Amino acid sequence: MNALPTVKIVRRYQAPAEQVFDAWLDPALLGRWMFGPEVRDEEIVRLSVDAKVGGCFSFVVQRGGQEIDHVGRYLEIDRPSRLKFTWGLVGMSVDESWVTLDIVADGEGCELTLTHELDPAWADYADRTRQGWTMMCGKLAEVLEK
Known part of the structure; x- marks a missing residue:
């Protein structure tokens, strides 16, 4: 079995671990660092x-005249x-x-390590995926460290 293409980034935050963790589950915060006009040219x-x-x-945004729905299911939550x-x-x-x-x-x-295991069909998007997560995690730092 081939290993999945994997993107890994590490980011240090000047904010408590609980605050960083909660930012991934709070829609109001997600709209300030992961999605929306403050992050890229899109509307939530x-x-x-x-x-x-x-x-x-389900994170639905309007980007470039197209509606994009980012979806997933929580597998593990250990706050x-x-x-x-x-x-x-x-x-x-x-x-x-x-x-x-x-x-x-x-x-x-705290220090956040994000590991994204991509479906092999998306291997060509690994660099773009890394850039996206790096940008969003940087935006999260701006939001939490104000």
């Missing part, structure tokens, strides 16, 4: 989160140290990929 249509193991999320979920796009990626967040408290801040 709907951000919905059912933050429990087995619960689903504030680990969050694992599937990640896909309605109508584009039939097979899902998996995102794992490991957060380690470090003094007054």
